[in-house]
Amino acid sequence: MAIYHLEAKIVSRGAGRSAVAAAAYLSCSRMLNEYDGVQHDYTRKQGLGWRQVFLPATAPAEWQDRETLWNAVEETETAKDSRLAREFVAALPIELSREEQIQLLQDFIKEQFVADGMCADAAIHDPYPPGHNPHAHILLTVRPLDEKGKWQYKTEKEYLCVKGGEERGFTAAEFKQAQADGWEKQYQYKVGKKKVYMAPSAAQAQGYERVSKYPKSTKYGRQNPITERWNSDEQLVLWRAAWADVANRHLERTGHEERIDHRSHAERGLLEQPTVHEGVVARAMEKKGIISDRCELNRQIKADNALLQELRGQVKKLAQAVKSTLPALAEAMENLRKNLLLFCYQLGYLCKGKERLNASLNTLRPALTQYNQLAKDIRDKTKERRSLLTEKKALSAVHVFRHRELAAKIAALTEDLEELRSEKNLLLASLAYTEEDATDKFPKDIAAMEQSLKRLEEQEQKYSTELDAALTEYAGLREQAQGFNRVQLYEARQAIRPGKEQEAENRAQEVYGEKYNPLLIFDSKKAVSRMLHEDIERQAVRRMMRQAHKEQQTFQKKKSEQER
Template identity: 50%
Template sequence: MNYFQLEAKVVSRGAGRSVIAAAAYASCSRLYNDYDGLTHDYTRKHGCLYSEVFLPQYAPEEWKDRQLLWEAVESVEKTKDSRLARELVVALPSELSLDDWKSMLKRFVREQGIDLGMCADVNIHDPYPPGHNPHSHILFTMRPLDEHGKWQTKTQKEYLCKRGGEERGFTADEFKTAKTQGWEKQYMYQFGEKRQYLTPSEAEKIEGCIRTSKTPKSTRYGRQNPLTALWNSEEQIFAWRKSWEMIVNEEQERHGIADRVDCRSHAARGLTEQPTVHEGYHARKLESMGIVSDRCELNRQIRADNKLLRELKKQVQKLMKAVKENIPALASALETLRDNMIFLQYQLIVNTSQQEAVTSQKNLLADILAEYKNVKAEFKAKTAEKKELIAEQKNCGIHFIRASKLGEQIAALTEDIEELKFQKAGLLSQLNCQDNGIAARKQNLKKMENALETLEQQRAALSEQKEADKTEFLEIRDGIAPENMDAVMQEREKLRPDGRVGLVRKLYEKYKNKYSSATFDEANRQIDAELKEQPIQKKKRSISEQLKMPKQETPQPKKQKKKEYER
């Protein structure tokens, strides 16, 4: 096992998920969800080797049955966006046995879940073919238990109380003591046209002050249970990752396996390679059906880039050992590093172009969606205002002047509403959708934001590698004795044509018909300027040299109809 994976997700109703469904999938079993009346049957799914529920000290023993455990979780959570469980997906070392996996997972859930008061549902999957992707699904509860085995609250109402000029939050129990110390709850009062939160003692001093609400002023989200806050913190996720890293490495060391895993990111470890993205079941399913998945295609590209970078690094390392005062080796090392930098600079130019294109589309789409949101909100407000005025006009009775003024206001609002309808229709036309298609456009915007984030990560990795190559290049060039400089340059001139052919071939293999000779020339120019080198005049190639160059196909692209918001 030479990779680390611990993916932490939340099973939430707000995302349309059910913990009963998640538990049924993880255990390859059939479970019934009383909350929505659905039965989730995954008994036909293969590859589940082990399933067990682990409980903390105070949990009811009957919760060993996962049906009862997750029913209890579903029933205690009342809101439509409740967070039901924390799901961890961890990769298991393929070199170890099922018993080893069980031992590792039992230790992990005991130290990082059960001892903290969580219930844990642990399942081991080893899908076909065996050994290619062993992993575990772990479901942790997210609501603490008290010493009587009852669920604790995740949050408590926190009242914003006042004493003098000071404001402080108290729970209901805390307020009983705070009240004796002079703290008062605040309520909404109205005096004249002004509405304001006041304490009862403050309201008594204001003439004509009327209390308009029975609900005291409170914090928006209440006070979170300290245990819940801990379990939902980034520190807890890092603790899980660090603990799993330690358990895996200790187990592999015990079995004499040299491989070690590291829970840190590539950036934290100082690696220049780009990390791959998680593909997931659906992406691999599409690939098995012969459909190219964006995630799988991105990973293939990342692996190809990383492989090429590793090969280039090996070449540079070999050349660095032989450089010293060997003129051919010095020239070869410098040309190899220069070619590496041109290869990376070409990718940076393409990356910049892609970022600019996606940013332009994203900004345009975001502006249209923002304007649509404002128009829709204004339309809703004016429609509601018009309804209120119509209702008021009907009740005017003999107050004809008032009715006439209201009629004028209604007519003006009607014109405004029609104008807003026209604006809304225009915006929908630009988006090329109806009202029910706005959600899809927002998803498109999110995809563009994700694409920009990926491009920025790629840009950072490419820039870092280019800077490393530049540093090596300058160290070698600056270390050449002045009397050898002309000889090294002559040797580099001999190597340059073949290096150019090989570099163009690599770029063509990577970009196919999207390869651009103009971009290649620009990358050459930029690198020469960065290295402060005079470009070598290109000699006319012989027929045999021209045949070595890959032919660039330039098919005429089909004209595609632009989307409305791109015009």
């Protein structure tokens, strides 16, 4: 089934990335980055389905070679934290053939990027097994090109000039005209013990000394309007919508009914909870038989959503139906009760999941705090020991007592360090973490658990809302029941109730498979019974039956007396 996924990233030198490396990965090729002399080789990577470079009309023809193109980008960006490229990763509809996927990608890139002046480098990756997860990587330049195929500026220095007490910003090109109109740049002048920005004419009139040759300017300069638009959140929303439009156009053209939507569940008015991104590491763990928290959470979310959609539809149908006969009303009430059982089962299931996560977090959070404190103590004592060793080494042989004193301190620190390291290793071993995992995986696992907990709480809120709605509908059916014999309705419901409860159990087993918990369904029956006040209803019906039995006995007695 076609899914919507369009992820936007920035390839930044400040984050340790390079455009050449990204292009080499994208194209599964070997490329030399002339900026730092590093050779990037991805020729062994498998799953490449297609690749192509797209250029606007003004770009140099030699940029059709991607190595030349991205080295030109690296050469232009000189700052150590430069933004080098923009990257999109898009899921391709599996309903389309490879040729149709390529045509979809070409149309999207040409319409949205190349037509707007960007150079684009794109590829399709289809990792094993083929057809399971075909996706596209699109690498884009972030500087506009002028008419001669030269890179334009991203930002331009903007000088803050003054005229008649008013301050205004001008670029170097604009300042020529502004200077003719009486605007002046501002420089720092020494006024007493302070440094103050002033116009040269005002400073010279008062005899102040200039202390800097650099004029006052805005902190970040003035951004190129084209670059500013490309970097805006509004433009990203437009690109996301455009991907959905182009993909749906191609799906419709090829005769497929599936469609994708770039809007979030909330924007589309859906109650279903979106799944979380699993990633290659989580999927690899699952292939080895290791349960991944992310994959497990997604399985639960998918099961929740499927059951929630089914139950909501059933509740709506039951609410709209008018029950004119006693058997029909009994059937409707027991069907709705069956749905309430499933709602309660799911809420109990979510509650168990939250309990497990909270238990893990209650263990891991203090452990992380303890680990961080141990690591800090080890660093501090290591630094102190190193300092003492340096001091001891620098002392001459005549300082015997100081040597002994330092040796004793060093020995004590060494012993403390061994104890701290031992305590740290024991802590990690108790949590099944290695030293390498501790600084990265440990906090990430806690963050993932906290995210999973938040998801489960959101699901719980959704189910609680649906449960309340179902109870409201049940109250409506009870009102319809006022016109029927209460005892007869009760007996009719009791006759079909075991079958309906068995249907609920079978449905829960079908949805949750090995995760099905019979104790939860037992607890759900008790919870539904409490919510519907069935004990009170049972007692009332029994009283009515006893009363009817007494009346029947009295009638029979009178009849016998009359016959005598």
